[in-house]
Amino acid sequence: MNCIHNEYIPTGRFRVSKQSAQIFQAILGTCLGVALYDHKQKAGGLIHILLPSPLGNTDFQPDTPEKYASLGIPMLINELRRMGCTTKNLKATIAGGALVGPVSRMDLGLDIGGRSANIACRILEEQGIEIISSETGGFFACTLALDLQTGETQIAPSWETAFDPDDIAQAPDTKAILATIDTLKPIPQTALKILRMFNQGIHSLDDISKELSRDQVLSARTLQMCNSVLFSGVIKIDTLKDAVMMLGGEMLVKSIITTALESYFNQIGPSGYSLCKGGLFFHAVGVACLAEQIARQTGLAPPWQAYTAGLLHDIGKVVLDQHISDHLPLFFRTLEEEGHSIVQAEEEVLGFTHCRAGVILAKKWSFSDALTEVIRHHHNPEGAKHHTNLVEIVYLADQIVGSFFTGFDVDKINALHLEPIIKKMDLDGASLVRFIDDLPLDRLTQESPHDTANAG
Template structure:
């Protein structure tokens, strides 16, 4: 029996190695994947590229050039040549760069995947590296795999399954879903109280820190979150008082709720809504950061409220995840149908959907009307009521994450309202690309290695 390690390569990252029982894998939507392998030296690597090139003439941090085709591919080549590989012996496979989901004129105009692929081909040609296989463009997400034992590559649709057409899957129902809602470990009451306090006048920051200090576990985890790249970066924070002084009330509250949500999303199983460990949480953080940026840039919603709504929009998936695993192949097949979105797929096999489950939780936990509406309507912004701009911002942020970070959760982009919302928010293609470029990859690119045994 050969023990094979599967290594997921997240956006903006690369991995190299020598012959070994490993498979490097990137799940690609609009992003581009490039795999290189030298059969003579038995070494190779894979890079997952987010964007074609840095924006304008602005500089970029030393730890981010892996995001761009123009700088990331030379990095990969340099890493392999340092291992003794030669450009003459290296062979390349390129995949991704798709126009995922229904395509808008914004997608066609930006052509992010197409431009990344053009840059990749140009660099490889200049370096004299032969491209053995190139499958880019199209309208569907895919995976690119590099087998480090053989150097062989594999490109497959994300929704591919071996299920037989006539397979019948069992169906859950509302009663089972409601039982799960009652059994799941909720968001800590301390975090919910702090969230409510932050939305009300008359509270003081001392009230918030006093409340937080009463929950020692949440306090300790919050300090860890405060020291993450997402909040403090290189600043060392040792106490809640330090956190308050260095971050301020708004960022401290954000770190508390982010910590609580990370714990809540930790209840998802090893297979279900996410294609990698921790994927649902990373997706939530990505949507939250994008929503905050879009709200600030458009001026049409409160940035802090947009962050919270982005963080909480998919809480219903944690409930349904407890039931999805047993029906996963059937769920994949339904979602892979061009006419089925995730809400239809959920309703078909569970008689429920994650928006409905999320609203039940939101009402149970006393969320504001605005947050509840964002949870209810983030797939159907046309159904929103008095908080339309907030809902539209969450919808847009969610769509962007689905296009560029395909592997975080099993969903299917639905750009039906995308163009109209971008116009309402007075955004253009360049501003959207800048929002994508500003995503905190350090928090979104944790160690996503999964180990599986293959005979």
């Protein structure tokens, strides 16, 4: 009996292997996946491409060149050549590049996935590599898998699952979901107090440091976060005093809240809203970073507030994740076959939405009215009566991250309001591409998917 290991290829990365009992997988929305395999050498690789090519001048040296089709595919080919493969024997499969969700003029104008696919085809043709299968474009996310033992590739819907009506579990009642809200381990009170102190402007750096030092576990994990790529990356921070001096108050508070939320999201079960382990947290960080960029570019909300709102917008999914695993087949079918939004699917399958659960948590934890409004309306920005700019910023960030990092969060892209909001914010396609290009891929590192091994 052979144990086959499934390895998830993160966005902007590639992997190669030779004669290995492995299956490489990439979950693709707007991103593009390219799998190459040499049957003579029994070697191959898979790349998960974010964008067509680098922005700016030709002398630009990106930190992560493999996230671009124009740079990453040649890197993958060269790596396989070093393993003894030849372009004559390599065969290619291409997938992804979808226009996920309703198509707007903005989608068609950008056509990021389509341009990535064109570049991929051109490079492969120039190298004399045969494309044996190509399924690009369309409107649905998919998974591209490469079996390193056989060279076989498979392209399938990301949420494909068997559905047997006889296996439908009884939906939880409202009392059970409310009970879960009470039993989940909350965000640490220290982090919530620091968040309120910072939002209300009644703090000093000494106050924040003293408050944080009272929670030794949170302090230690915050220092780890401060040394991550997202917050520092190159400067070694050993003490809270160093963190205050080197990062400043706002960055320190961001690291505290991000650390606290990572712990909260760790309560997600082995199956549910995310197609990869830790996906909901990675999605939250991506939305937070992008919302901060949009707020800074547009001046429509304080960047710090936008970051926090993006980080917290999906807290209700942790509650519903405790109940949804028994209903996944029906939930996925409701999303795909019946065309419901995620909020509609939640209401139909569970009788409760993550927005509703999130608002209950927001009130329980004394979040500001602005944060509560974002949690309530980030799927329907037209319903927001107050703090509309902040709600729209998080909605836009949520939709973009959902398009390019599909495996993080089982959600449906709802582009209904994208075009008017982008126009209202005076943004254009180039701005959106730059936002995507600036996302911290090293921080958005996915672990293996839930099913990491199977017997064959």
